[in-house]
Amino acid sequence: AQKVTQAQTEISVVEKEDVTLDCVYETRDTTYYLFWYKQPPSGELVFLIRRNSFDEQNEISGRYSWNFQKSTSSFNFTITASQVVDSAVYFCALSRNGGSQGNLIFGKGTKLSVKP
Amino acid sequence: GAVVSQHPSWVICKSGTSVKIECRSLDFQATTMFWYRQFPKQSLMLMATSNEGSKATYEQGVEKDKFLINHASLTLSTLTVTSAHPEDSSFYICSAINLRGAGTFSGANVLTFGAGSRLTVL
Numbered sequence: 001a002q003k004v005t006q007a008q009t010e011i012s013v014v015e016k017e018d019v020t021l022d023c024v025y026e027t028r029d030t031t032y033y034l035f036w037y038k039q040p041p042s043g044e045l046v047f048l049i050r051r052n053s054f055d056e057q058n059e060i061s062g063r064y065s066w067n068f069q070k071s072t073s074s075f076n077f078t079i080t081a082s083q084v085v086d087s088a089v090y091f092c093a094l095s096r097n098g099g100s101q102g103n104l105i106f107g108k109g110t111k112l113s114v115k116p
Numbered sequence: 117g118a119v120v121s122q123h124p125s126w127v128i129c130k131s132g133t134s135v136k137i138e139c140r141s142l143d144f145q146a147t148t149m150f151w152y153r154q155f156p157k158q159s160l161m162l163m164a165t166s167n168e169g170s171k172a173t174y175e176q177g178v179e180k181d182k183f184l185i186n187h188a189s190l191t192l193s194t195l196t197v198t199s200a201h202p203e204d205s206s207f208y209i210c211s212a213i214n215l216r217g218a219g220t221f222s223g224a225n226v227l228t229f230g231a232g233s234r235l236t237v238l
Contacts (some may be wrong), residue, residue, distance in 0.1 A: 037229075043207060044231040045160075091159065102148050102213040102227050106160045 002027045004094050006107035011040045013082055014115050021077045023092030029053075033095040034068065034075045035104065040088045048090075053076065082114045118144050120212045122230030129200055130238055137195045137233045139210030145190035146212035151183075154207040154232075163208075166193050200237045208233045 003026040013019045017042045025034065029089050036048040049059060059066045063080045079086055093104040118186050119142040139149055146173040148167050152160040172185035182204075184196040190199050193212075197204050209232040 043234065045209065045229040050226060102150055102211065103162065104166060108159045
């Protein structure tokens, strides 16, 4: 069975703190994609990153970084020097049907609150 | 980049009426569109996959007669909630992708979500 687990339901930090959001996935597919999305209070899903199963290089984009480790089936997301605007629900997702990029299984999300 | 427009962004209707939600890909051809549902403070659950010109594939537990999906063109898919009831109140989000170009990392090749439609049934 395919599954995405985001064990942290809610996290609260103070501005400028670093925070890591955990994501653990289960799949039997050899080819798959992993995603992170941000959902602010307005509701729209903002795409953050897509990573395919053959690329284990860590990614850094500004204050955001992702650590993909196939050995532990994890795809964790770190925000450095958090800001109030980072407050949102963050979803980790896994593609179903092997390499298909459209049919996603979402984790339950982690609500991040960044306080000034 | 690829843009998906969803309309209406919010709708309130009376119980028993039908509501149509549109999902349009504005600058690319969407071979496939997906409809998700999100209850308050919960995750997104896939309802159905819609391929242009063919019948939608519904996920287990989703009533196809209640949630009618039409994907008549490469840029438009519609979700109609028929005879809506209060328990259908939810946030409905569509997503679109062009799978004909799979293998190349183009904008349309990446799944793009609409902004969502919040349905409240009184």
